[in-house]
Amino acid sequence: MARITLDHLAHAYGPAPKGPQDYALKEIDHVWEQGGAYALLGPSGCGKTTLLNIISGLVRPSRGRILFDDRDVTDLPTEARNIAQVFQFPVVYDTMTVRENLAFPLKNRHVPADRTAARAEEIARLLDLTRVLDRKARNLTADMKQKISLGRGLVRSDVAAILFDEPLTVIDPHLKWQLRSTLKEIHRLLDITMIYVTHDQTEALTFADKVVVMHDGAVVQTGTPEELFERPAHTFVGHFIGSPGMNVLPCRVDGATAYLDNEAIKLLRAYPALRQGQRIELGIRPEFVQLQPKGFGFPARVRRIDDIGRARIARVEMAGRAMSASVPDNVSVTGDEAALFFDTRHVHIYADGHLMAGEPVRRPAS
Structure with missing residues (x-):
């Protein structure tokens, strides 16, 4: 579990950026407090996935630092950052059962078998996977596989943060509201920093305590859902949030x-x-x-x-x-x-x- 600090962070995919227009992520200074539920919200191409990949270690920023608590992790690989990441599409082992999939991150870290089994069953209950615990993942729907992916991200209680990259894309619309509420409840139970990337304002506003709104590679406002609605700091925020x-x-x-x-x-x-x-x-x-x-x-x-x-x-x-x-x-x-x-x-x-x-x-x- 960690407080995440972005210190003068910026990133350009080209080798020699000449100005702000060349940066996929313009300079950002930001702190995510330990245990917070945050959302990165914005349209496709605004820089939110780039920022998430910098936090996870998949991308090294062109300049600036990223700190977990007071530890500089800018040059550390993903596996050294102690994070969990849930992607847009399911990442599961088809030949394993649901129980084995949920247990794998703990088994891989040599957590005792009794604690591993108990934790896997706890997460299965929270995600309504108990009835399929002993079924092979290959026989399940895309919805169910993504719930397994969510479970694999949530099963470790010692992670610095859990990063969600548009995790409900493949979920049936009728289940999305239920899963958003479930993730919110799990966040309250686990007290882990969670960062949720989405272009869907409903997902962001129902999941997050604080929403970071991005546009054209820059953060234009950070605030609670109420603050973004009542007092948009930029006309883009006013346009993007609310229907109409x-x-x-x-x-x-x-x-x-x-x-x-x-x-x-x-x-x-x-x-x-x-x-x-x-x-x-x-x-x-x-x-x-x-x-x-x-x-x-x-x-x-x-x-x-x-x-x-x-x-x-x-x-x-x-x-x-x-x-x-x-x-x-x-x-x-x-x-x-x-x-x-x-x-x-x-x-x-x-x-x-x-x-x-x-x-x-x-x-x-x-």
């Missing part, structure tokens, strides 16, 4: 007022530090924009309304910009003319993609 993602609209800001074309939105904060030439945008999640009948807010035109089961989402156009809004249960709109109500407590202002802090507006005493 955050509305991001070009605007002009004058003090504590944002202008979407000619529509003025009063803000809770003033933004005097904005510089000329910056790209200024307003961000607000659809959950905090409500569709209303015409005349009860900012004028908008309804393009369609999608019923997604738990809610209705309106696809609308306001000030010439497409956006999404929630539709309250008691609201109905006739025709395509409507209005939008903004909950200004959840409006964010971004400059060149980055969240601006702003200053609280001083209200006159009543």
Whole structure:
């Protein structure tokens, strides 16, 4: 078990990188605390698998260090780092039984037979593999084989960390939620640092206590699921997290007022530090924009309304910009003319993609 420190870490696959554009992983300083459940979240090609492979020792970084606790492991091979890794596709021994597969990592380290057997059965119970313990792995489905892979990664209680590289890709969709919950429960029981790579926001947000969001080789925000949803530090985070993602609209800001074309939105904060030439945008999640009948807010035109089961989402156009809004249960709109109500407590202002802090507006005493 270990605290993992990434110290000025960066990596380029080419031999002579000339600038940030040549790095698959741009410089990162980060600490994963012992016993934490972390997710690396981002689209394909953003650098998350490169980072995971650096942590595991499969890739040596171009520069910087990686420490397990205070031990520099940058130049150590994978087998010297005392980690377990679960890959995207099952890694099992087909000729062995499930029991033998689960026991193998412990047997290979000469753990006493009685402790090995007990631990293998404990993990089998957690992953619902008890009924197939004595069946050969070759006769099982891809779902079951991946559960064995998960079990092999989890069976050792002495590892510095367990790394998961999109481990639920081959799992039947109906079982994914169950397995995510199981992994979360196992994490609570084992108190081991777990790092989970995925491009699926649902997997990341349901598994992790802290999510590291990556984009174009860089970490753009690290935070709890609530922090990423409530206060995205970058417009990419707002777009990527949420379904649908955050509305991001070009605007002009004058003090504590944002202008979407000619529509003025009063803000809770003033933004005097904005510089000329910056790209200024307003961000607000659809959950905090409500569709209303015409005349009860900012004028908008309804393009369609999608019923997604738990809610209705309106696809609308306001000030010439497409956006999404929630539709309250008691609201109905006739025709395509409507209005939008903004909950200004959840409006964010971004400059060149980055969240601006702003200053609280001083209200006159009543």
